[in-house]
Amino acid sequence: MFKKSKASVALASPYLAWCLIFILVPLGMIFFYGLTDKTGAFTLSNVIAITEKNNLKSLILALILAFISTVVCFLLAYPLGMILAKNKVNSKGIITTLFILPMWMNFLLRTLAWMTLLENKGVINGLLTLLHLPNINVINTPLAIVIGMVYNFLPFMILPIYNSLARIDDNVINAARDLGANSFQTFFRITLPLTLPGIISGVTMVFIPALTTFAISTMMGGSKILLIGNVIEQEFTLTYDWNMGSGLSLILMIFIIINMVVSAVSDQKEDRK
Amino acid sequence: MKKKLEKIYMGIILLFMYLPILTMIVLSFNESKSRSKWGGFTLKWYLNLASDSDVINAVANTLIIAIISTLIATIIGTVTCVAMVGLNKKTRAVIMGMTNIPMINADIVTGISLMLLFRVLHFNTGFITVLIAHITFNIPYVMLSVMPRMKTISPSVYEAALDLGAEPFFAFRKTILPDLIPAILSGAMMAFTMSLDDFIITYFTKGSGFDTLSTKIYNEVKRGIQPEIYALSTIIFLAVIILIMARRGLRARSMQAAGKKNVSYAKKSSKGRNFAILFAVIITCIFVGLSFGGVFRTKENQVYVYNWGEYIDPDVVKQFQKETGIEVVYDAFESNEIMYAKVASDNAAYDVICPSDYMIARLIKENMLQELNKEKIPNAYANIDPNYMKTAASFDEGNKYTVPNFCGTVGILYNKKLVKEPVESWDILWDKKYKGQILMQDSVRDAFMVALAKNGYSINSTNPDELKVAAKDLLNQKPLVQAYVVDQVRDKMIGGEAALGVIYSGEALYTQRENKDLAYVVPKEGSNVWLDGWCITKNARHVENAHKWIDFLCREDIALKNFEYVTYTTPNLKAQQMIEDESIKNSKVAFPDEDTLSRCNTYLYLGSKADEMYNRLWKEVKSGE
Numbered sequence: 001m002f003k004k005s006k007a008s009v010a011l012a013s014p015y016l017a018w019c020l021i022f023i024l025v026p027l028g029m030i031f032f033y034g035l036t037d038k039t040g041a042f043t044l045s046n047v048i049a050i051t052e053k054n055n056l057k058s059l060i061l062a063l064i065l066a067f068i069s070t071v072v073c074f075l076l077a078y079p080l081g082m083i084l085a086k087n088k089v090n091s092k093g094i095i096t097t098l099f100i101l102p103m104w105m106n107f108l109l110r111t112l113a114w115m116t117l118l119e120n121k122g123v124i125n126g127l128l129t130l131l132h133l134p135n136i137n138v139i140n141t142p143l144a145i146v147i148g149m150v151y152n153f154l155p156f157m158i159l160p161i162y163n164s165l166a167r168i169d170d171n172v173i174n175a176a177r178d179l180g181a182n183s184f185q186t187f188f189r190i191t192l193p194l195t196l197p198g199i200i201s202g203v204t205m206v207f208i209p210a211l212t213t214f215a216i217s218t219m220m221g222g223s224k225i226l227l228i229g230n231v232i233e234q235e236f237t238l239t240y241d242w243n244m245g246s247g248l249s250l251i252l253m254i255f256i257i258i259n260m261v262v263s264a265v266s267d268q269k270e271d272r273k
Numbered sequence: 274m275k276k277k278l279e280k281i282y283m284g285i286i287l288l289f290m291y292l293p294i295l296t297m298i299v300l301s302f303n304e305s306k307s308r309s310k311w312g313g314f315t316l317k318w319y320l321n322l323a324s325d326s327d328v329i330n331a332v333a334n335t336l337i338i339a340i341i342s343t344l345i346a347t348i349i350g351t352v353t354c355v356a357m358v359g360l361n362k363k364t365r366a367v368i369m370g371m372t373n374i375p376m377i378n379a380d381i382v383t384g385i386s387l388m389l390l391f392r393v394l395h396f397n398t399g400f401i402t403v404l405i406a407h408i409t410f411n412i413p414y415v416m417l418s419v420m421p422r423m424k425t426i427s428p429s430v431y432e433a434a435l436d437l438g439a440e441p442f443f444a445f446r447k448t449i450l451p452d453l454i455p456a457i458l459s460g461a462m463m464a465f466t467m468s469l470d471d472f473i474i475t476y477f478t479k480g481s482g483f484d485t486l487s488t489k490i491y492n493e494v495k496r497g498i499q500p501e502i503y504a505l506s507t508i509i510f511l512a513v514i515i516l517i518m519a520r521r522g523l524r525a526r527s528m529q530a531a532g533k534k535n536v537s538y539a540k541k542s543s544k545g546r547n548f549a550i551l552f553a554v555i556i557t558c559i560f561v562g563l564s565f566g567g568v569f570r571t572k573e574n575q576v577y578v579y580n581w582g583e584y585i586d587p588d589v590v591k592q593f594q595k596e597t598g599i600e601v602v603y604d605a606f607e608s609n610e611i612m613y614a615k616v617a618s619d620n621a622a623y624d625v626i627c628p629s630d631y632m633i634a635r636l637i638k639e640n641m642l643q644e645l646n647k648e649k650i651p652n653a654y655a656n657i658d659p660n661y662m663k664t665a666a667s668f669d670e671g672n673k674y675t676v677p678n679f680c681g682t683v684g685i686l687y688n689k690k691l692v693k694e695p696v697e698s699w700d701i702l703w704d705k706k707y708k709g710q711i712l713m714q715d716s717v718r719d720a721f722m723v724a725l726a727k728n729g730y731s732i733n734s735t736n737p738d739e740l741k742v743a744a745k746d747l748l749n750q751k752p753l754v755q756a757y758v759v760d761q762v763r764d765k766m767i768g769g770e771a772a773l774g775v776i777y778s779g780e781a782l783y784t785q786r787e788n789k790d791l792a793y794v795v796p797k798e799g800s801n802v803w804l805d806g807w808c809i810t811k812n813a814r815h816v817e818n819a820h821k822w823i824d825f826l827c828r829e830d831i832a833l834k835n836f837e838y839v840t841y842t843t844p845n846l847k848a849q850q851m852i853e854d855e856s857i858k859n860s861k862v863a864f865p866d867e868d869t870l871s872r873c874n875t876y877l878y879l880g881s882k883a884d885e886m887y888n889r890l891w892k893e894v895k896s897g898e
Contacts, residue, residue: 007441008359012368015353015412019371022409026386027374033389054896080286083279095283097517102290104513107470108490109506112498113293116300116308120709120755121770123296126309137709140756151293204377212379215472219494222756223715226896229381236385236477239888240614246389249382260377 030253034246046247055231055248062227065142066210069149070157073206074199076150077157082191085165096162100155111148111219118144118220140222148220149210156205164198165191200263208259212252228252294510301503307768308498318504328505331489334400338485339468341562342407344555347461349408350415351453354423355445369420375410376417383410384477391478392618399483406478407471411464418460419453426452446548481577481615481622482602495607496582497764575600576818579615579623581805582607582760583780584679586838593825599818607759608716616641616810624813625822629803631718633675634668634878642674642808649820650676652827661844664804667875675806676823679841681778682802682865682873683719684795686762688788691772699727699796702773703746708753712765712774715757717891718876719801720747723775726798732874735883744890748897757895766791777803779841781862793862795869802865802873804844 037043049055084096102110117123118139125135138144168191176186214229226234228248235245301319305312322328357365375383387409391402426449434444472487479488493502582605590601604623606612609632615622620641628636636642647654653676661677669675687696691710694701702711702723714720722732724743734740755771762774767787781793807823809816825831829847836843836852842863843849852858861869879887 008356011352011356012360012364015349016368018349018409018412019368022387022390022405023371023374026383026390029389029393030382030386054892058896076286079282083283097521098287099290101513101517102294103470104466104517105294105506105510106486106490107472108487108494109297109502109509110293112490112494112502113297113506115494116498116503117293117296119308119770121768122308123300129309151289154290208377208379212381213473214381215491223758223895224751224754224756226892231892231896232381232385234892236388236618237614238608238610240610240617242389242618245385249385252379252382256377256379256382260373 030246030249032246033242034248034250037243046243047250049244049247050251054226055228058226058231059228059251061142061225062211062229065146065149065227066207069146069153069210070203070207072146072150073154073157074161074203076154077161077202078199080158081161081165081195084162085168099158103155107152108215108219110152111216114144114148114151115139115219118147139220140224142221142225144220145217145225145227148216149206149213152216153206153209156209157202160198160201160205161195162198164195168194196266200266204259204263208256211255294506297503297506298510300500301507303500303503306500318500319508322501322504322508325501327484328489328501331484331486334484335469335486337562338400338404338407339465341559342404342411342468343461343465344559346408346411346464347415347457348555350412350460351419351457353412354416354419355449355453357420358423358428372413372416376413380471380473381477384474387474388477395619395621397480397619397621399480402478402480403475403483403485406474407468410471410474411468414463414467415457415460418463419456422453422456480619481579481604492605495758496760573815574598574818575602576625576815576822577602577604577623577813578822579604579606579612579626581605581627583763583783584627584839584841586835589826589831589835589838592831593822597818597821597825599821601822610717620810621812621814623810624815624819626808626810627678627805628808629805629876630665630668631876631878633806633808636808637669637674638878641811643811643813643816644673645676645809645823646820649817650824650827652824652829656827656829656832656845656847658844658846658849661804664875665806668878669806675808676827677844678805678807678826679779679836679839680802680804680844681841682795682869683714683722683775683777683800684781684793685773686766686776686781686784686791686793687773688766688769688771689790689792691769696773696792696794697797699723699798702775703727703750703753705753707772709755710772711750711754712762712771712776713750713754713757714762714775715759717887719775720757720891720894721887722801722876723747724750726796726800729798732799732801733877733879735879735886737886740886740890744894747894751894751897777841778862778865779839782840782857782860795865795872797872799872799874802870802875804875 034046035042035044037045050059080099084099087095115122118136119125120135120137120139122139128135138147172190172194173186176190181189212229214227214233217225217227217230228251232245232248232252235241235248300308302314302316303312304315304317353368357368360368384406387402387406396402430448431444434448435441439447470487471485472491475485476488476491479485484492490502493499576599578601580603584605585603590603593599594601606615609629612626612628613632613635616626616636617639633642657677661680662672664680665675665677666672685696685699685701687701692701692707701707702713713723721740721743724746725732725734725739727746728739728742730736730739730743734743756765758765762776763780763784765771766774766776767784769788776793778793778795781791784791785793807826809819809823813819826835827845829845829851832843832845832848833851836845836848837857840857840863842865849864857863865873
């Protein structure tokens with residue numbers, strides 16, 4: 001098994017076949033549909049369609065909302081990760097479990113919970129009315145979508161950041177302190193760079209789903225706000241234009257590839273150290 | 274001081290994470306359907322949930338898919354990781370590269386790519402396609418967990434075992450597997466979690482009549498949030514907590530046990546048997562799950578029905594199943610366009626569908642329907658009002674393809690408490706007074722109809738200038754609109770969430786039963802009168818049963834029962850005569866007078882060019898500000 005043998009090839013071949021049929025061929029089909037028109041002739045128009053006003057708008061809005069959500073998640077998760085990593089009680093993991101427990105609830109139920117809270121006649125407005133305070137009007141706005149994204153994806157940011165923080169050797173921090181670094185310097189020159197891989201993986205795990213979601217924007221946005229995910233989804237389920245839908249998906253893949261390159265580069269840097 | 278700050282910070286985030294869940298738990302015991310009022314303690318939502326077989330099926334599907342896909346993915350993933358060590362560097366890199374694709378790719382891209390594959394290969398079954406999709410995205414989680422561990426294992430013990438005469442598999446089981454177990458388990462756990470939580474990939478790969486919890490909830494939310502969902506959330510939350518506690522307990526115990534006894538290679542006999550038992554259990558699980566999913570069952574006596582949401586009395590479906598013994602697989606759509614996309618991409622997905630006039634014309638023109646066998650649906654010809662048959666003939670020459678089901682108008686439903694002035698014109702939907710109080714239809718033709726009629730244009734306009742004016746009006750209206758919805762109008766109007774909503778006539782009578790303040794009006798500028806009919810798809814798999822379904826629904830007692838539930842105008846003359854309730858019989862909403870009808874027109878199929886124009890402009894409205 002450890003030698004280069006025919007047995008290894010035989011054992012790996014089911015998976016290779018699986019990858020071929022269910023990963024590579026389907027991806028190839030997106031390229032095929034995205035780069036042809038309804039008659040099957042080659043065209044770039046489905047990809048160029050992203051420059052149309054409506055599509056571009058939904059892409060830019062999705063980028064903005066995903067960016068804001070990622071930043072908010074990061075700002076919330078990093079201090080939390082530091083607190084959790086520092087807490088020795090936490091070695092048993094009870095507290096960490098508490099923070100990722102909502103992840104096991106169904107994703108749509110989590111979103112539904114916020115719909116319930118933010119609706120015009122929802123729980124928050126009900127309480128505000130009870131207290132004779134003016135009602136808030138958040139549901140069906142971009143803010144509601146951001147709240148939905150942050151709530152759903154926060155555990156995906158907490159987990160990798162916490163893991164990378166917990167892995168830092170205390171001695172490294174102590175050494176920096178001994179050499180005269182103040183806590184500010186220690187943080188920016190030692191802790192932050194050491195947790196960069198965790199941050200990058202957290203950012204990826206929040207940014208990509210946020211950029212490409214259509215469920216959160218439909219539920220929290222009342223179908224008034226179209227993100228690029230909604231546009232693509234509707235090309236398949238409403239307009240019945242597979243070519244256009246695939247073409248726009250190719251645009252999404254560009255962002256995914258950029259993300260891959262960024263994490264690969266940081267991995268390499270990590271290796272060189 | 275710092276400690277305190279830290280605790281406060283953690284508290285705030287915990288509050289942020291758990292408050293929504295706690296709210297749902299509280300609301301699951303709320304007698305009142307309203308989300309902002311406490312109506313007393315009740316368990317009725319739990320009881321309702323327990324009798325809702327659709328939800329229970331969806332939960333079962335979710336669990337079966339998660340368990341089987343995790344087991345298969347764990348086996349394939351582990352075997353591959355072990356095999357990888359024996360492969361050359363290049364092959365290894367290729368495999369790891371492919372493994373990374375589903376991890377990094379957006380769910381929507383993975384989902385769409387698999388959907389394209391299944392559609393092109395004409396895969397039908399919902400269960401198997403979802404299972405394949407889940408295995409595909411689960412394998413990487415197992416591999417990425419097992420691979421790093423595998424790399425650290427030194428081959429020397431294994432080789433020593435071989436030298437001592439052990440069979441390769443025995444040696445592997447004794448030397449390598451024990452070291453891999455923790456990594457395999459954590460990979461499997463991750464895969465299981467991801468499978469349970471997945472929505473997007475399931476959404477694209479599920480076929481007709483199959484739902485997991487996620488897709489079920491998504492459909493439910495589109496209809497409006499029902500308190501039963503809160504009960505479901507509470508149960509799931511408790512189940513998760515119990516599972517996690519159990520896992521922690523188990524782990525603590527096994528750690529204790531490990532501390533007491535030194536587990537050694539010597540205890541081989543019982544271990545060997547354990548392994549065999551485990552393997553047998555896994556295989557049994559997979560087979561039991563697969564047969565539950567219906568893979569080995571050839572279910573012939575079925576009929577796949579695709580109907581509008583909120584468009585049938587559930588008891589009618591039950592009665593049909595009881596009387597005929599045919600299992601009904603029932604899905605609902607929100608608009609003609611959604612129905613079209615589904616039927617066009619997989620014509621055999623459903624046997625019987627219920628589109629509207631203009632869409633029937635389109636389906637006939639594109640050769641997606643089959644002619645009805647008139648001998649098999651005698652009730653239709655005996656009971657349906659000949660006038661409606663004539664109307665149907667206007668888009669279905671010779672009444673070959675469709676039998677009228679329901680008809681109605683489009684109008685404004687408003688809450689008399691919130692709208693004090695008389696509602697006569699579509700213009701009120703542009704009145705700034707009602708900002709955030711207006712619900713518009715999330716369907717191209719209906720939305721444009723409102724704007725076209727408001728401007729005095731034909732509701733079947735194909736004039737680009739007129740359509741641009743209409744689109745501009747819709748854009749101007751957008752800031753006033755609370756949401757674009759279809760089936761949610763009902764729930765939101767009953768709950769007083771909005772003052773005005775564009776809605777189909779049948780919903781008016783239904784909602785008035787629940788909220789007396791609601792009134793329905795067909796504006797003076799005119800509107801749409803529509804006729805929905807039952808059709809059988811070209812490639813239907815259960816043609817015989819489809820005819821039985823149509824004939825059953827045309828039977829006078831069934832048509833009456835159905836009418837009394839959905840309250841759209843029934844074209845069934847005998848059923849009309851049997852209505853006892855005078856107020857419904859004389860209701861102008863259920864049976865509009867000549868004056869109203871003279872203002873209304875049917876939609877015509879405008880051709881693919883005009884369709885594209887409508888769709889493009891509608892997208893502009895939806896993505897505009």
